Amino acid sequence: MRRIVFALVAVAALAGVVASMAPASGQADQEAAPIFGVKIPPGYRDWRLISVAHEEGNLNDLRAILGNDVAIKAFREGKLPFPDGTIIARVAWSYDPLEESEKAFGRRQSFVAGPPKNGVQFMVKDSAKYASTGGWKYAQFDDGKLFTDAAKLQACFECHQAFKDHDYVFTNYAP
């Protein structure tokens, strides 16, 4: 099966315009609308790697898709749908050409991760609780602040519907 990330592109595409709209008083542990509100899962940066991707255009980032233990097990076993308790994280950084590499190769060669960019996004599986959005809760944090625009978060689900046959998940496991 073709490996795909396409990861949360629709919402990520909003990240640039969203940053300035996020409430300045927001906290990382803030609770928002019941469907899309979620706290940042502790320790997500320690989770294992599912796959990597590069987004062009306004996103212009390098990104990694990480999964908690439930997610990794499910990805590796290739079983669908993902079980309740699955959490998938998308982290991203700026897409920076590496000067040292350019000098060594005499042309552009290497692009590396710069500072964090486009927020951090999560999909949380609870087939009963989030039944109205395919069993998944979608959340985004910009600079640690929960993004609370319910209408724009609803767009996550709408875009992910294109991957209903893969339980709404764009990413496949990169072995």
Place this chain on the structure above:
Amino acid sequence: MRRIVFALVAVAALAGVVASMAPASGQADQEAAPIFGVKIPPGYRDWRLISVAHEEGNLNDLRAILGNDVAIKAFREGKLPFPDGTIIARVAWSYDPLEESEKAFGRRQSFVAGPPKNGVQFMVKDSAKYASTGGWKYAQFDDGKLFTDAAKLQACFECHQAFKDHDYVFTNYAP
């Protein structure tokens, strides 16, 4: 400090021509020349993520740099040199445009990880044992087979010398 991966580019650049030169009888646990021979560290794919990168040119891949527990602790604390026992892994996959994303955006947008590509590379720190190569052992596995061309592996060290001030490691931790 600028985040850099540039990861093992010199050796990685050889991977394409190297694959067909690797001994067909080689095994993943084969021991080669004492300086550069190394077994694939078990469970490296479960290691935590250090950073991600994209290489253009002949490499044309998406890659992830993973680290064992010793490596991750050292990267996060920012202490140099890396302690003995540090192991850094570079995994890579083909750089594939995602058709679904192209359709949705009306132009090229997403590039995702395809099949594994350009082998798997490791740096293993033992300041006494590998003193002649900056305290690091360099190794590459192509399709699970240890790459044993000592002269070409020596090129790893020679290229990494450009990063002597960062203990010969190209990559910085992506938070």
